[in-house]
Amino acid sequence: MLAHFEECFTWFNDEDIRMPRVALVTGGTRGIGASIACALEEAGYRVAANYAGNIDAADAFRDRTGIPVFQWDVSRHEACAAGIGQVEAVLGPIDILVNNAGIVRDSMLHRMNKEQWDAVVRTNLDSLFNMCRPLIEGMRARRFGRIINISSINGQKGQVGQTNYAAAKAAELGFTRALALESARFGITVNAICPGYTSTEMLAAVSPDVMEKAILPQIPVGRLGQPEDIARAVVFLAAEEAGFITGSTLSINGGQHMC
Numbered sequence: 001m002l003a004h005f006e007e008c009f010t011w012f013n014d015e016d017i018r019m020p021r022v023a024l025v026t027g028g029t030r031g032i033g034a035s036i037a038c039a040l041e042e043a044g045y046r047v048a049a050n051y052a053g054n055i056d057a058a059d060a061f062r063d064r065t066g067i068p069v070f071q072w073d074v075s076r077h078e079a080c081a082a083g084i085g086q087v088e089a090v091l092g093p094i095d096i097l098v099n100n101a102g103i104v105r106d107s108m109l110h111r112m113n114k115e116q117w118d119a120v121v122r123t124n125l126d127s128l129f130n131m132c133r134p135l136i137e138g139m140r141a142r143r144f145g146r147i148i149n150i151s152s153i154n155g156q157k158g159q160v161g162q163t164n165y166a167a168a169k170a171a172e173l174g175f176t177r178a179l180a181l182e183s184a185r186f187g188i189t190v191n192a193i194c195p196g197y198t199s200t201e202m203l204a205a206v207s208p209d210v211m212e213k214a215i216l217p218q219i220p221v222g223r224l225g226q227p228e229d230i231a232r233a234v235v236f237l238a239a240e241e242a243g244f245i246t247g248s249t250l251s252i253n254g255g256q257h258m259c
């Protein structure tokens, strides 16, 4: 236990006081992100959770976990820089960034409007630039960083009604590999996780009939993912000992990527 706790410490200042590393999870107050934030905190990190605007969910999460919450829209460039500044003022330099915030606005392309396209691309993809750009210089200077991008099986396989989402999630994988190459010599790893269908509010729009007849039969293990299935992998990739894993895409989908 002690050895595990020491894994996530950083040298904090000239007096050699070691402080736990700081992790920021975007979209960290609900669903997969909330589970990631809790798992990182349990592993000994100091954690901040960002959210978009659902204050009730954020308050409930903060009251339940004690993890501080910070509101900003990850699709807005200036808001991300300001939000990162607020987190670092409270917790110190961010060493671990989990780009988890994401939305869907499903529609067949022949009915999709520009707002649906823009909202999904800005929230799922532009957010990676908006969040990584202000943080990467500090990570390079400190010679340590862990960036974990939550993509999707639908970015790997495509999905009907999701040209916007599949395009943004596939682009996340290219971003991951390019930044991994740029950052490898600086002790920074950049990896992606592609969850399969995972039990969160994001799946609320899927009817029970579609779930039963169309989705579950495609999943070899025969069940939906749980947020904890994804969170465990994030803790693994965030560890000091994961420094040789970079530019990887981890498929966590009950075997669905093989079907």
Ligand code: NDP
Pocket: 026, 027, 028, 029, 030, 031, 032, 033, 050, 051, 052, 053, 054, 055, 057, 058, 072, 073, 074, 075, 100, 101, 102, 103, 123, 150, 151, 152, 153, 194, 195, 196, 197, 198, 199, 200, 201, 202, 203
């Ligand atoms: P949820 O809808 O359950 O939660 C989304 C979280 O992201 C919320 O905390 C929400 O904040 C936040 N968020 C949304 N938009 C923004 C924004 N513009 N700025 C800041 N925060 C934002 O999603 P999931 O937990 O299901 O999904 C998490 C990630 O996993 C997403 O990237 C998703 O694409 C991916 N994924 C999910 C799968 C699934 O089956 N659930 C499958 C594959 C990938 P607020 O509460 O304020 O709205």
